[in-house]
Amino acid sequence: MLNLLGIDNPLELAVIIVGSFILAPVFGMLYRGIDRKLVARMQGRIGPPIIQPFRDIRKLLMKENIIPDGAIQWLFTAAPFIALIASALLLLYIPLFGRGALLGGTGDAILVLYLLIIPSLAFVLGGFASSSPYATVGAQREMVLMMSYEFPLAVVIVTLASRIGLVTNANPFMLATIAANPIWNLVGPLGIVGALILVFTLIVVTIGEAAKVPFDIAEAETEIAGGLLVEYSGRNLSLFYLADIIKAFAMVSLVVALFFPYNLSPLVGIGIPVLAGIVDGLFFLIKVFVVMFLSITLIRTAMARFKISQVSYIYIIAMTLIALVGSILIGIDLLVF
Amino acid sequence: MSLKAFKRALWVYHLNTGSCNGCDIEILAVLTPRYDVERFGIRLVGTPRHADVLLVTGPVIKQMVPRVKRIYAQTPDPKVVMVIGNCGSEGGVFYESYNLAGPIDQIIPVTVYVPGCPPRPEAIIEGVAKAWVKLEQLEQQGVL
Numbered sequence: 313m314l315n316l317l318g319i320d321n322p323l324e325l326a327v328i329i330v331g332s333f334i335l336a337p338v339f340g341m342l343y344r345g346i347d348r349k350l351v352a353r354m355q356g357r358i359g360p361p362i363i364q365p366f367r368d369i370r371k372l373l374m375k376e377n378i379i380p381d382g383a384i385q386w387l388f389t390a391a392p393f394i395a396l397i398a399s400a401l402l403l404l405y406i407p408l409f410g411r412g413a414l415l416g417g418t419g420d421a422i423l424v425l426y427l428l429i430i431p432s433l434a435f436v437l438g439g440f441a442s443s444s445p446y447a448t449v450g451a452q453r454e455m456v457l458m459m460s461y462e463f464p465l466a467v468v469i470v471t472l473a474s475r476i477g478l479v480t481n482a483n484p485f486m487l488a489t490i491a492a493n494p495i496w497n498l499v500g501p502l503g504i505v506g507a508l509i510l511v512f513t514l515i516v517v518t519i520g521e522a523a524k525v526p527f528d529i530a531e532a533e534t535e536i537a538g539g540l541l542v543e544y545s546g547r548n549l550s551l552f553y554l555a556d557i558i559k560a561f562a563m564v565s566l567v568v569a570l571f572f573p574y575n576l577s578p579l580v581g582i583g584i585p586v587l588a589g590i591v592d593g594l595f596f597l598i599k600v601f602v603v604m605f606l607s608i609t610l611i612r613t614a615m616a617r618f619k620i621s622q623v624s625y626i627y628i629i630a631m632t633l634i635a636l637v638g639s640i641l642i643g644i645d646l647l648v649f
Numbered sequence: 650m651s652l653k654a655f656k657r658a659l660w661v662y663h664l665n666t667g668s669c670n671g672c673d674i675e676i677l678a679v680l681t682p683r684y685d686v687e688r689f690g691i692r693l694v695g696t697p698r699h700a701d702v703l704l705v706t707g708p709v710i711k712q713m714v715p716r717v718k719r720i721y722a723q724t725p726d727p728k729v730v731m732v733i734g735n736c737g738s739e740g741g742v743f744y745e746s747y748n749l750a751g752p753i754d755q756i757i758p759v760t761v762y763v764p765g766c767p768p769r770p771e772a773i774i775e776g777v778a779k780a781w782v783k784l785e786q787l788e789q790q791g792v793l
């Protein structure tokens with residue numbers, strides 16, 4: 313069993329399991345609270361306490377759980393569970409807290425790409441199953457959004473893997489391989505510019521993945537009354553709420569794993585394993601916070617929602633072109649140096 | 650059941666039953682940086698399914714009666730109904746008009762009345778505090 317996972321130290325295994333099943337959701341919720349607090353601060357408000365997401369979930373759990381008459385009952389009830397389980401699965405394949413992923417030996421970045429789709433699909437299923445016109449419109453928008461950001465995301469990952477594949481024999485799509493050969497060490501100045509462009513693309517994709525302003529067309533409270541989740545209440549809503557939080561955390565961790573896989577402990581020379589683990593874990597939290605602040609909090613405060621036609625245009629045309637420019641720069645860098 | 654989590658995470662849904670829009674603007678004022686009710690965990694939501702509190706404004710014109718009842722039924726329990734404004738509480742400037750079915754408490758049970766035409770944002774926040782007191786009483790009686 314242990315060998316299957318590629319981790320031979322039971323303590324290490326325990327740490328990773330605790331990290332992905334307990335710490336990640338808890339910090340995901342805390343970060344959501346910090347995000348709300350920071351947005352409020354930037355708008356000149358005081359804002360909710362940082363533990364507000366925990367209160368929200370506890371409150372939702374004590375509310376009545378209504379299933380509308382017109383809904384497809386089994387699908388309506390199953391969708392929140394699928395969303396939560398699929399988001400939790402993501403955490404098993406993405407390296408967290410400076411350690412390897414629990415199932416990192418068996419799944420690569422392509423698998424993560426596919427897993428990222430499933431929670432959104434569950435949101436869409438729930439939306440269609442609830443038989444409300446608002447939810448149906450929201451579900452259609454979510455599908456359009458999903459199809460739009462897939463392309464730039466794929467360009468980023470393929471570029472990264474193809475560049476890393478040149479310097480190593482290991483499978484370049486494995487997140488562990490990407491972590492062992494950070495892109496910044498491989499390329500010259502031109503390539504660094506290209507990689508920065510790819511980081512920018514990935515950050516814009518993260519906003520869409522997390523369904524936040526300016527890409528929150530599927531929820532759009534002011535237009536379609538909460539969109540996808542319009543008919544959900546009580547426990548089912550809390551599951552979606554949690555799935556959304558975990559997915560955002562996983563997506564940001566993926567950005568960190570792809571582009572910033574550095575650990576602090578080798579740099580400052582901490583040798584004791586436990587101490588190094590703690591330092592790396594904290595450093596990971598800081599990296600996640602920075603990416604989350606840049607991609608979600610800051611942009612959410614600064615911008616308003618795009619129109620639906622603009623969203624697909626931005627992803628399919630603009631962001632894909634920008635990502636291609638990045639990968640071409642990395643390619644030229646290879647020829648020149 | 651934890652009343653504290655419930656009290657400090659109220660999501661409100663705003664229902665206009667034919668008001669002059671004065672009270673509705675005051676409700677929005679409560680959400681602005683100056684009054685910022687999000688610091689109490691209060692959030693404006695777009696659908697009654699997510700709501701804990703219904704903020705009802707207006708004197709309830711006849712055509713709104715089935716809608717008000719339906720939205721009340723769509724809100725999951727436990728829930729609180731707050732009437733904002735004179736005209737929802739007892740008719741106000743529309744008193745005894747030919748097209749009214751209200752005031753609101755003749756159609757759905759009301760927890761808190763906030764009088765004023767329109768009430769000041771501070772009064773609306775005080776109304777929420779009154780709702781907390783009411784919830785505490787309900788908890789002591791073992792209803793909640």
Ligand code: SF4
Pocket residue numbers: 668669670671672673706707708733734735736737741742765766767768
């Ligand atoms: S109470 Fe006054 S301000 Fe409020 S909706 Fe009625 S008429 Fe308008």
